[in-house]
Amino acid sequence: FQLETDLRRAIDNQELHLHYQPIVSLVNQKIVGFEALVRWQHPQRGAISPAEFIPIAEETGLIVPIGWWVLQQACLQMQLWQAQFAMNVPFKISVNFSAPQFTQPQVGKQIIQILQATGLDAKSLQLELTESVLMEHPEAIAALMEELNALGVSLALDDFGTGYSSLSYLQRFPINILKLDRSFVCRIGKCYQSWEIVRATIMLARALDMEVVAEGIETLEQLARLRGLKCKFGQGYYFSQPVDSTAAGELLAQQF
Numbered sequence: 001f002q003l004e005t006d007l008r009r010a011i012d013n014q015e016l017h018l019h020y021q022p023i024v025s026l027v028n029q030k031i032v033g034f035e036a037l038v039r040w041q042h043p044q045r046g047a048i049s050p051a052e053f054i055p056i057a058e059e060t061g062l063i064v065p066i067g068w069w070v071l072q073q074a075c076l077q078m079q080l081w082q083a084q085f086a087m088n089v090p091f092k093i094s095v096n097f098s099a100p101q102f103t104q105p106q107v108g109k110q111i112i113q114i115l116q117a118t119g120l121d122a123k124s125l126q127l128e129l130t131e132s133v134l135m136e137h138p139e140a141i142a143a144l145m146e147e148l149n150a151l152g153v154s155l156a157l158d159d160f161g162t163g164y165s166s167l168s169y170l171q172r173f174p175i176n177i178l179k180l181d182r183s184f185v186c187r188i189g190k191c192y193q194s195w196e197i198v199r200a201t202i203m204l205a206r207a208l209d210m211e212v213v214a215e216g217i218e219t220l221e222q223l224a225r226l227r228g229l230k231c232k233f234g235q236g237y238y239f240s241q242p243v244d245s246t247a248a249g250e251l252l253a254q255q256f
């Protein structure tokens with residue numbers, strides 16, 4: 001409970017910040033976007049992993065204010081980078097959204113407001129949702145996703161393959177990108193089933209006009225196999241860990 005109390009104060013005390021992990025083209029290894037990942041620097045306990053505090057934030061509803069802070073911060077940073085670098089290709093910032101963030105009214109309006117306030121084009125924003133988000137409020141979320149899609153915001157299904165009923169969701173919701181869970185990617189050269197699941201997912205996505213981002217690429221062998229399957233995008237320690245905004249800016253400076 002102490003952690004919950006502390007987390008309540010974390011935003012105001014400026015203890016949260018974002019890290020950015022590159023999402024790269026597997027064809028030329030250029031960066032095509034960043035996933036924003038929240039970090040908490042606790043004044044006494046030091047860095048606390050989101051794997052520890054995000055579940056608490058979700059249970060307590062604190063994910064709502066934290067999520068808005070993350071979105072605002074990520075859009076602002078992205079807009080600054082776009083002003084600083086001549087990004088001559090489509091480039092997106094990808095932000096995670098949890099189920100409780102969708103239960104409040106006017107979520108769509110709030111997202112539009114953040115885009116306007118930060119000056120970021122809707123086409124530069126991608127939201128990552130998990131299957132559990134879609135499962136909890138299917139009707140309301142389908143409508144909201146249509147609204148966001150019409151604005152130009154991209155929608156990615158995170159951790160694809162690890163939830164339930166994934167395939168029916170693909171026809172029910174306007175999903176643009178499948179983020180293939182790293183549990184498949186890490187076994188791609190070791191396990192025949194994982195290889196086939198990855199292969200089938202890439203083919204399915206192509207047939208449904210969706211993109212695939214392979215998560216958790218750690219080795220050259222995984223990269224080579226994914227390229228062999230014509231998987232276009234990837235993310236993982238092989239390319240870069242999540243890094244702070246300064247280091248992310250340096251990566252951009254090398255490329256643009």
Ligand code: G
Nearest residue numbers: 036037038049050051054070096097098242
């Ligand atoms: O960055 P790391 O791999 O430690 O993240 C652990 C988990 O926390 C991942 O599942 C990731 O999706 C989640 N996470 C990180 N940042 C955010 C965020 O801003 N919002 C939400 N909802 N989840 C996040």
Ligand code: G
Nearest residue numbers: 037096158159216217218235236237238242
């Ligand atoms: O659930 P989500 O996909 O949002 O989680 C992102 C998390 O995955 C981040 O915490 C990030 O640190 C972690 N991650 C990113 N790339 C790799 C990787 O190559 N290997 C492993 N083990 N974790 C990764």
Ligand code: MN
Nearest residue numbers: 035096128158
């Ligand atoms: Mn994610």
Ligand code: NA
Nearest residue numbers: 158159181215
């Ligand atoms: Na994931």
